[in-house]
Amino acid sequence: xxxxxxxxxxxxxxxxxxxxxxxxxxLMPVQYSGIIEEHNxxxxxxxxxxxxHMGEIFVSGxxxxxYLQKLITNDIEKLADGRALYTVMCLESGGIVDDLLVYxxxxxxxxxxxxxxxxxxxxxxxxxxxxSGVEIANKSEGTALIAIQGPLSKTIVLSLDFKNPVSIKxxxxxxxxxxxxxxILARTGYTGEDGFEIFxxxxxxxxxxxxxxxxxxxxxxxxxxxxxxxxLRMEMGYSLYGNDITEETTPLEAGLSWVIDFNKEFIGxxxxxxxxxxxxxxxxxxxxxLDRGIPRSHYEIFSSGxxxxxxxxxxxxxxxxxxxxxxxxPVELAKPGTRIDISIRKAMVEARVVKKPFYIxxxxxx
Amino acid sequence: xxxxxxxxxxxxxxxxxxxxDKALIGVTDYAxxxxxxxxxxxxxxxxxxxxxxxxxxxxxSVKTAADVYTPLSGKITxxxxxxxxxxxxxxxxxxxxxxxxxxxxxxxxxxxKLIDAQVYENKISED
Numbered sequence: 187x188x189x190x191x192x193x194x195x196x197x198x199x200x201x202x203x204x205x206x207x208x209x210x211x212x213l214m215p216v217q218y219s220g221i222i223e224e225h226n227x228x229x230x231x232x233x234x235x236x237x238x239h240m241g242e243i244f245v246s247g248x249x250x251x252x253y254l255q256k257l258i259t260n261d262i263e264k265l266a267d268g269r270a271l272y273t274v275m276c277l278e279s280g281g282i283v284d285d286l287l288v289y290x291x292x293x294x295x296x297x298x299x300x301x302x303x304x305x306x307x308x309x310x311x312x313x314x315x316x317x318s319g320v321e322i323a324n325k326s327e328g329t330a331l332i333a334i335q336g337p338l339s340k341t342i343v344l345s346l347d348f349k350n351p352v353s354i355k356x357x358x359x360x361x362x363x364x365x366x367x368x369x370i371l372a373r374t375g376y377t378g379e380d381g382f383e384i385f386x387x388x389x390x391x392x393x394x395x396x397x398x399x400x401x402x403x404x405x406x407x408x409x410x411x412x413x414x415x416x417x418l419r420m421e422m423g424y425s426l427y428g429n430d431i432t433e434e435t436t437p438l439e440a441g442l443s444w445v446i447d448f449n450k451e452f453i454g455x456x457x458x459x460x461x462x463x464x465x466x467x468x469x470x471x472x473x474x475x476l477d478r479g480i481p482r483s484h485y486e487i488f489s490s491g492x493x494x495x496x497x498x499x500x501x502x503x504x505x506x507x508x509x510x511x512x513x514x515x516p517v518e519l520a521k522p523g524t525r526i527d528i529s530i531r532k533a534m535v536e537a538r539v540v541k542k543p544f545y546i547x548x549x550x551x552x
Numbered sequence: 553x554x555x556x557x558x559x560x561x562x563x564x565x566x567x568x569x570x571x572x573d574k575a576l577i578g579v580t581d582y583a584x585x586x587x588x589x590x591x592x593x594x595x596x597x598x599x600x601x602x603x604x605x606x607x608x609x610x611x612x613s614v615k616t617a618a619d620v621y622t623p624l625s626g627k628i629t630x631x632x633x634x635x636x637x638x639x640x641x642x643x644x645x646x647x648x649x650x651x652x653x654x655x656x657x658x659x660x661x662x663x664x665k666l667i668d669a670q671v672y673e674n675k676i677s678e679d
Contacts, residue, residue: 220643221614222589413588413615480592480612502591502614509592531610531617 193238194330194391202409210302212239214412221413222504228377228418229505229547232336233410234398237383238391241305241326243298243312249319250294257315258288259437259454261447265290270357270374273445274437275308276454280461281433282440284308285425287374289359297370297385299331301427315453330391334398334407335381335418337547342402343371343382356380367394376415378422378547417501420510423472423542429483430470430498430512436461439514440470441542468495469520472542474510479530481511481537488527488534489519497528503544510544511537553676554581556647560663561672562623567647568666570657575624578651579611579642582676587613590642595631596653602628604662609652611642622655624662630654 191212199206204215215236217224227233245254254262260273267290275283284304289297300308309324316322334342344352349363352371359372367390375381386394399407416426425431431440436454438446438461446458475481481500486493500511511528519526524539555561560568565583569576584590592612602608602622609620631653635641641650657663667675 216615217588220589222591417614478592478594480617482617502612504591504614 191239193236194388195236195238195332195395198392198395199236199409204409204411207412209412210239212302214239215409217411217413218409221411221417224408224410224414225417225504227406227408228336228379228410228414230337231406231408232334232338232342232402233377233408233414234395234402235333235335235410235415236391236395237331237333238329238388239302240331241298241300241302241308241324242329242331242385243300243305243309244323244325245296245298245312245320246294246323247320248294249317250296253315253317253320254288254296255450256452257312258286259446259452259458260288261450262288262290262296263450267292268354268358268360270359270372274431274442275311276437276452276458277433278454278457279433280436280438280454280457282427282431282435282437283311283433285427285431285442289370289372291361303428328388329385330388331383331385332391332395332398333375333381333383335375335377335410336379338405338407339379339381342398342405342407345401346398364394365397369394376422376424377418378424378543378545379418380547416499417504420499420501420512421503421505421543421545423512423544425470425512426499435470435514438462438466439468466517468514469517470498470512471515471520471539472510472512472544473526473528473537474506474508474540474544475528476536476538478509479528479533479535480509481513481528481530486529487513487515488529489515489525494519494526505545510540512542515539553585554647555669555673557669559647560666560668562621562666563672563675564621564623565676566620566623568623569651570663573657574629574654575626575657576651576654577608577620577622577624578646579620580672580676581646583618584643584646584650587611587616587618587642589614590639593635593639593642593652595633595635596628598628598631600628602626602655604665611639620652623666624655624657624659626655626658628653629656 369386487495495515497513594610608622
């Protein structure tokens with residue numbers, strides 16, 4: 187086992203009362219004041235996250251577009267400079283290697299932001315499929331990522347001293363400079379709220395974190411750990427790699443067909459086309475508990491007394507005050523309104539299939 | 553971490569407050585801190601007979617579900633129904649408003665297995 191890594195903000199977290207846990211090979215704060223308080227803070231005002239564990243892989247060279255088109259399922263030809271795109275990368279089997287964001291910096295230059303858990307695996311996969319005319323660089327170690335998410339995130343970001351005026355919309359990004367630090371500022375996130383992500387050299391992460399707090403002191407900005415990051419994404423029905431999507435699940439089963447472009451060639455296309463033609467056997471659903479009890483990953487899902495699947499993610503939604511979960515069930519049970527039961531310890535607890543997202547943030551301004 | 557001196561404890565982080573032939577049971581400050589925000593407590597039924605060492609209660613936090621074992625055998629005489637309305641009392645007052653159930657002690661010899669505050673403190677400082 188490799189030594190657990192620390193992000194450049196490790197000491198900052200400890201000083202702020204962060205409870206550090208090992209996650210995907212990194213020591214990360216799971217919470218500071220408490221998951222519920224941090225969760226609600228992101229929904230009501232804003233929260234700041236250290237996501238420096240995530241992987242940043244840069245792709246450049248004249249064959250970049252061709253190369254990436256083959257690797258990912260979505261169509262990057264529709265990306266303009268300064269725009270980002272959500273996609274997955276598949277194996278030949280159609281199983282998911284990772285889900286990621288692709289940022290088009292300029293023609294023939296891209297940044298891929300991948301899950302911490304998968305950074306090494308994805309980079310190896312990319313190297314295995316490398317073609318001449320393309321260069322790839324894993325810059326995860328030297329790159330820090332700080333996210334500010336929540337309805338007040340725009341106010342906070344605009345109060346920072348950026349060199350170039352900030353005028354990016356959802357899923358856009360720009361190169362910028364803050365107090366002399368070069369960075370990439372993106373309007374992306376994993377919470378469902380308006381939000382920004384700032385990529386910068388690791389050495390400056392602590393300085394930026396502190397100056398954001400100094401600027402944002404009247405906004406109620408709180409540091410948010412991985413615990414609330416997980417409950418926030420669950421309310422949105424976003425998949426988490428390793429739980430809801432894996433190499434054993436396909437994007438079709440996971441409800442991610444919107445990130446697949448069948449009009450181009452990519453690894454896994456054949457398998458996915460076949461699966462589409464034959465019809466899906468199972469689908470990732472969202473469900474809400476009708477009775478008390480909280481679904482957790484690996485709890486069994488039943489229908490009419492028979493085991494039909496497993497929970498992949500679950501929690502108590504603090505916004506909805508209801509227990510929610512996700513899991514794979516046979517397609518015939520995937521329709522909203524369908525009754526299922528979750529085996530919670532010794533009891534069968536009734537649940538209903540519902541549409542995702544579980545929660546829609548009030549307004550996301552541009 | 554608060555550990556009241558006049559309570560008894562278990563190595564599985566329950567506290568026991570003994571009043572004559574009854575005992576009030578809850579989880580320690582250390583336990584609630586490890587669990588994080590409690591969102592649901594599955595209380596036992598009043599009148600149930602339970603055996604020492606068996607699971608009596610389930611506490612669900614945002615992060616995880618944890619069993620609470622009864623360190624004593626006997627009949628459950630009271631449960632803290634306040635926890636149905638506000639399970640976070642486990643976090644805010646583990647030794648007070650967050651008490652979980654009361655049991656009628658069947659066999660006083662079981663009390664000998666309980667540990668005192670000092671032993672418990674030593675135990676959690678090792679963790």
